[in-house]
Amino acid sequence: MVTNTKIWLSSPHMSGKELDYVKDAFDTNWIAPLGPNVEGFQQDINEYLGENKFVAALSSGTAAIHLSLILLGVKVGDYVICQSNTFSATANPIKYLGAHPVFVDSERETWNICPILLEDAIKNSIKKGIKPKAIIAVHLYGMPYNVAALKKLSQLYSIPIIEDSAESFGSHYKNKKCGTFGDLAILSFNGNKIITTSGGGALVCNSEKDRDKAVFLATQARDNTPEYTHSHIGYNYRMSNVLAGIGRGQMTVLDDRVRQRRQNYEYYYNKLSHISGLEFLSEPENTFSNRWLSCVLLPSLSIREKIRNLLHSKNIESRPLWKPMHMQPIFQKEVAFVNGVSEDLFNRGLCLPSGSDLTENELNRVISEIKYYFSAE
């Protein structure tokens, strides 16, 4: 019987064109972390974003956040404001640099950083004489944060924004693509993201100077001399030309992947939203989410766990929403501005299988288990 095959949360989904680019890398012996696929992939990303940016393909999204913080001059002892409701990779690079995160909770409308609480955090820090060096804001699960409000605060207090667009490639806000709003922006091509290079990321810069500096740091900070001279600490953060080939193949289907993931969300919404106590996150005006993951809020933590375990017993992978950073043991001592929203989302939220390759039959399996739970209750 094949009825109980595993349904994954978010699987890689190849287009078929990736192997041509990978083969090209082998045929031309460009196996290094530079070459025509890297150049081509950067150009594809830039054209897709459509705002004349400067893109550096890197080994991961985490590396891109680390380099962003360095480009913004973050040093030991500095403070960096960070959305609490996110995956730990958003916050970890702050600690790599010996700086301190200041976590800020979410708003209900987008589940992302709350502009009101953000302003409190900024004012409070300035009053203590420790003006934050940067704000890291995240478009979680593909839903754009409140770009207008954040931009206003960033300008008012002259604090640059690092836009964590790891989960939102293909999303937009007022018809501009996510990944174009920050002073610096990052993308991720990890295996579970909407498109993947197996592992990889990109840094999106507003100036060629920033991009070149990022590439320099990512290439072991080799000064421009015939012998290897170093006047900076460097990193090994460049993307392999082989993996960039996968990325080029994936770029040809990004819009299809967005369509497919949005269709998953619509399908769940149409079949489940009538159940009372079950909530979905709808798009605020002017926003378009890639619906990287379809998430639902359940009436309570215990019901969330019962449904997650029920799905697990049927070989269906689901996952609680991200555990907020201010609730993580490793970040317990950091300053946090909390309003209870992300904790509530974490307690009641469940990410449902959301891969772009899910079949209708698979979606129906998920839906019928959830319906079964509520009918048997």
Ligand SMILES: *Cc1c(COP(=O)(O)O)cnc(C)c1O
């Ligand atoms: C995946 C992810 C990252 C990190 O990207 P990697 O490429 O896995 O290093 C950063 N932030 C968020 C919100 C993510 O989901």
